[in-house]
Amino acid sequence: MLKAYMAPGIPEHERLLVRQLKRGQPRAFEQLVRLHQDRIYGLCLRMMGNQQEAEDLTQEVFLTIFKHIDRFRGESSLSTWIYRITRNHCLNRLKFLRRRAQHRRQQLDGIYQADASGQRRHRPVAGEVPRPDTLAEGRQLQTIVEEKMGELSDDHRELVILRDIELLSYEQIQAITGLPAGTVKSRLHRARLELARLLAPYLEEESDRS
CATH class of the missing domain: 1.10.10.10 (Winged helix-like DNA-binding domain superfamily/Winged helix DNA-binding domain)
Incomplete structure (x- = not known):
């Protein structure tokens, strides 16, 4: 049986962890969480600026890793691959939040325009x-x-x-x-x-x- 290719320089303990993850060994996934959860959470927190969002995204990242570990081809280190997944989750979430905020602003504008007095009763955000x-x-x-x-x-x-x-x-x-x-x-x-x-x-x- 041919071994999956992994880029030179990847340490043996990481190669072993990847093999165990691809076999679906629960302890391997627990080890992965222990090794990477703090850095994943830290990256999410700095990208999102919100603790709850960071916690939710951290869980989503690990779920993605668990589901798609077979897609890891070893062309980079495992940590680099995980960073890429984390980055993509954060950017996608930021785009979603901006679209939602824009939609809410449009709804508020409609409410203001429908006000018979024609005057906004809320203080401006800048104030x-x-x-x-x-x-x-x-x-x-x-x-x-x-x-x-x-x-x-x-x-x-x-x-x-x-x-x-x-x-x-x-x-x-x-x-x-x-x-x-x-x-x-x-x-x-x-x-x-x-x-x-x-x-x-x-x-x-x-x-x-x-």
């Missing part, structure tokens, strides 16, 4: 957002960074997470995203510049206080 100076008070810089990362585009945010937080190599990021090396580097550069711009007021404030 509910605190000023940057009050927002920064009492918050740790890490919290502000996470908040501002949520303002990046999905494409930019995922690269900052994969490279600067998860500390993945450019080769791993290419395998996960399917992007050419040049695109990864140029897009990451723009993402870092944008994040620096968003953080500039808070960093200046921290500097003034120190």
Whole structure:
């Protein structure tokens, strides 16, 4: 019987785990969860910015792995393949949430237009957002960074997470995203510049206080 091909450099313990997973061994799946659940959850949380969404997506990712482990061809490491699945789940969920939010906005617009007075009775959202100076008070810089990362585009945010937080190599990021090396580097550069711009007021404030 021919063994399934796996890329050179994949450690033997990972090869063994993959073989056990493909045989449907329950303990292998339990081991997979122990090894990867924290990183999967962390990636989902940073991409989604919501704990409940991250928990739900983490479960969906493991369900996908369980159902489709036979599709793992060993062309990359198992962790890279799992990152790719996690990324796709997050991006699909973000698209769904945006479509739903747009639909709700359209419904609200219809309600406002149907108001006989012609005046909106709700305060504008912008009026509910605190000023940057009050927002920064009492918050740790890490919290502000996470908040501002949520303002990046999905494409930019995922690269900052994969490279600067998860500390993945450019080769791993290419395998996960399917992007050419040049695109990864140029897009990451723009993402870092944008994040620096968003953080500039808070960093200046921290500097003034120190």
